[in-house]
Amino acid sequence: MLRLITQLSEAETELRRIAHRTRADQVVHKEATVREILQNVRRHGDEALLRYTLEFDQVDLSPAELVVSTSELDAAYQRVSTGLLKALRLAKQRIEQFHRERIPKTWVQFQDKGIVLGKRITPVDAAGLYIPGGQASYPSTVLMNAIPAMVAGVSRVVMVTPPGPDGAISPVVLVAAQEVGVHEIYRVGGAQAIGALAFGTRTILPVDVITGPGNVYVTLAKKLVYGEVGIDSLAGPSEILIIADSTANPVFLATDLLAQAEHDSLASAILLTPDARIAEATLKEVNRRLENHPRRTLTEKSLAHYGLVVVTQDLSEAAALSNLFAPEHLELAVDDSWNLLKQIRHAGAIFLGHATPEAVGDYLAGPNHTLPTCGTARFASPLGVETFLKTSSLVQYTPQALAEVSEAIDQLSMAEGLPSHADSVRVRIDAYENPAPQEEL
Numbered sequence: 001m002l003r004l005i006t007q008l009s010e011a012e013t014e015l016r017r018i019a020h021r022t023r024a025d026q027v028v029h030k031e032a033t034v035r036e037i038l039q040n041v042r043r044h045g046d047e048a049l050l051r052y053t054l055e056f057d058q059v060d061l062s063p064a065e066l067v068v069s070t071s072e073l074d075a076a077y078q079r080v081s082t083g084l085l086k087a088l089r090l091a092k093q094r095i096e097q098f099h100r101e102r103i104p105k106t107w108v109q110f111q112d113k114g115i116v117l118g119k120r121i122t123p124v125d126a127a128g129l130y131i132p133g134g135q136a137s138y139p140s141t142v143l144m145n146a147i148p149a150m151v152a153g154v155s156r157v158v159m160v161t162p163p164g165p166d167g168a169i170s171p172v173v174l175v176a177a178q179e180v181g182v183h184e185i186y187r188v189g190g191a192q193a194i195g196a197l198a199f200g201t202r203t204i205l206p207v208d209v210i211t212g213p214g215n216v217y218v219t220l221a222k223k224l225v226y227g228e229v230g231i232d233s234l235a236g237p238s239e240i241l242i243i244a245d246s247t248a249n250p251v252f253l254a255t256d257l258l259a260q261a262e263h264d265s266l267a268s269a270i271l272l273t274p275d276a277r278i279a280e281a282t283l284k285e286v287n288r289r290l291e292n293h294p295r296r297t298l299t300e301k302s303l304a305h306y307g308l309v310v311v312t313q314d315l316s317e318a319a320a321l322s323n324l325f326a327p328e329h330l331e332l333a334v335d336d337s338w339n340l341l342k343q344i345r346h347a348g349a350i351f352l353g354h355a356t357p358e359a360v361g362d363y364l365a366g367p368n369h370t371l372p373t374c375g376t377a378r379f380a381s382p383l384g385v386e387t388f389l390k391t392s393s394l395v396q397y398t399p400q401a402l403a404e405v406s407e408a409i410d411q412l413s414m415a416e417g418l419p420s421h422a423d424s425v426r427v428r429i430d431a432y433e434n435p436a437p438q439e440e441l
Helices: 010-019 028-044 045-058 069-079 082-100 138-150 169-179 192-197 215-226 250-261 277-292 295-307 315-325 339-340 358-363 399-415 419-433
Strands: 003-005 109-110 116-125 126-130 157-162 184-189 209-213 239-244 268-273 305-313 331-332 347-350 387-398
Touching: 003 010, 010 268, 010 305, 010 315, 028 045, 028 192, 028 215, 028 347, 045 082, 045 192, 069 169, 082 169, 126 138, 126 192, 138 157, 138 169, 157 192, 192 209, 192 215, 192 387, 215 419, 239 250, 239 315, 250 268, 250 277, 250 295, 250 331, 268 277, 268 315, 277 295, 295 305, 305 358, 331 339, 331 358, 339 347, 347 358, 399 419
Parallel strands: 003 305, 126 157, 126 209, 157 184, 239 268, 239 331, 268 305, 331 347
Antiparallel strands: 109 116, 116 387
């Protein structure tokens, strides 16, 4: 099941292999299919959406049924328990509070001689949220994608999600959407949904930014429409890496590893510890808990292919291996997690201490659970308010300030063979220094 490794070189090799489990050469044959789907959606709009929904989801819809009706939205509340609704509202409150804490603000700086510089920050006009669905239900993904868009001030937030076998959308997903203010919802999924959001159809108007996770076809579609629209990231399968010392509880570690492995057969669950006893005890606990696991087959496949337990020399070696892997989720299950944090450079989300399972981040801690995966935490960040904002540079010069830099601009523009750049400054300097007499009326 989970492999136990004690050699540093073998651990490095395995971590690189796992990080690259969705390499381009493994999905290149799917990209041609996605390109064709996107081209058909661009050309044929709703007709293509309905055809692909029938082909891939086995749901036969009319154009009007693409839109989730007001009556269906209202009815969803009748199918969600009071306890679940209360949990959704608690999660909404905490996620919203976190994202409101650090909203980027427009700023200007007044310099000498009347120069003004700054950044103007404005939201995009429209955002499209992709929420996985079909057989599954992910209300937490609705909250994590919609709330930052709403906090950013996006005026139109639209949601797409695949229909279930009967054509319906999960009631809890519909309730979550309404709780955060999303009422424009379409029952369409896959690459075709991304195409609709990017290009627009008769029913679905295009958006400016697309966010949300999906399968490999959704991810490839987001990659291919980038440039036509903005995207949050190219999300891969989920992963967790735990660094544990002798103070860690093997039961806690085992449940956290399983919590990640049960997501998907491509999910990755990794434990790094300098304590061989902790490693062995965790392995035993994982195997024990797998015996009656409701998702045993999928979870075992994930652990067998992308699970790992590594016994390291010390915590510093564990931190170095973690930085090599750059995990989506990192748990520091050690006695002094804040001290070890100083050695961590790359991670999407970091959970500190023994009482902080990754699951709190999935649902309601506040920080977003849409995170960089497959090593992209080396350069990427979690989804946030910034994903739905854009900046415009602000520049204002007075005639005096322009005169002082005119010679430098002249030299630079002529060096680049762009004489009109130089002229655009010269004509202004001439006009300011030798103003033409004002004609009498």
